[in-house]
Amino acid sequence: MISRRSFVLSSAVLAAPAIARAATEPFTLLLDWFVNPDHAPLFAAKTCGAFARAGLAVTMTAPTDPDVPPRLVGAGKADACLSYQPQLYQFVDKGLPVKRVATLINQPLDTLTALGESGIKTIADLKGRKIGYSVEGFETVLIGTMLKSAGLTLGDVTLVNVNFNLVTALQAKEVDAVIGTYRTYEDIQLAQDGLAPVIFAPEDYGVPRSDELIVLANDKSVGGDKMRRFVAALGEGVAALKSDPRAMLAGFLKDNPSLNDKLDLASWGALVPGCFAPEPGALDAAKYRRYRDFMHANGLIARALPLDDYAVATKA
Structure with a gap:
């Protein structure tokens, strides 16, 4: 789930x-x-x-x-x-x-999202950063696929299990980006809070549409x-x-x-x-x-x- x-x-x-x-x-x-x-x-x-x-x-x-x-x-x-x-x-x-x-x-509605203040503008900018996720296996595969599009691997980032606390982890700067936000919900919430979300759609970076x-x-x-x-x-x-x-x-x-x-x-x-x-x-x-x-x-x-x-x- x-x-x-x-x-x-x-x-x-x-x-x-x-x-x-x-x-x-x-x-x-x-x-x-x-x-x-x-x-x-x-x-x-x-x-x-x-x-x-x-x-x-x-x-x-x-x-x-x-x-x-x-x-x-x-x-x-x-x-x-x-x-x-x-x-x-x-x-x-x-x-x-x-x-x-x-x-x-x-x-698909899932996104990989960072905050504007993080300086992350492209997938390549994730190198050396912390990425929060919730579901072991599936979401790490999504992250790895997206990183591959920029010539990166999972070894180029630090993965942090944030247990579905995606927005909280971003706001607290525990991670630099998270995967699993919805473009029709959490990403809207972040924008309403004035946090200027930077949104990456997995289907634009090698993940099939679903x-x-x-x-x-x-x-x-x-x-x-x-x-x-x-x-x-x-x-x-x-x-x-x-x-x-x-x-x-x-x-x-x-x-x-x-x-x-x-x-x-x-x-x-x-x-x-x-x-x-x-x-x-x-x-x-x-x-x-x-x-x-x-x-x-x-x-x-x-x-x-x-x-x-x-x-x-x-x-x-």
Whole structure:
């Protein structure tokens, strides 16, 4: 699990609007983390009545332990969960019976970030500096790949595990840069605090592009009617975000009033214009194969399995 934020437990039960037909079938979705603007299509699908029209009573629950949701889905204890494309390969590599069935955010959001006052302007400027990270193995591979683009290696920097305290470590000058900030969240926070973040996108420095936020389901349910209805409703939520963003934001804030703040509103504004997959069930096979090969080549997974073992397209 790659996460960049302090955990705050939050959950929301999605009740259908009175104008829609009664939802009759429960659907349990475990979130990747606490409720935040990354989840906008889910709340939009509720607000516009898409879940109710699909005949689903959707319950979203934030985990107390973000590593647990994929295991619960693999054990058949929940209908689906949110996760990340890089972790998908590791789950399957370990024998967890899950597959990607849909995408919420179809582009990477991770960044390697330094502060303007650090004097770091290029990847080459990281030589001799301290870089903070949170996830052993995966993030160190990302750092190494990015350094390679400037002719550097991991031996040219000092790695410091900051245990997800990315912004705090930067502000306290414990490190000169961190990997794992979101360009739609922490990087905005740093800019709002007047710290002039210098942002490096991994995909510009040798790391393949990936989907940031995806929906995983148990192997046995990926082709079922219930899952197709859920994914179709999710697509309606994305369309509603595009056609009536003000109403969808109002619905989101009604369910999550604590997020009506400067940072979360700015994050929402950065995400809504184009970060959400317009067709959540569509699968970019080439993207998933490229990232599988990247993971395998860097020793992050033991096997490079056929695409169907990791992900499927879900048609309405």
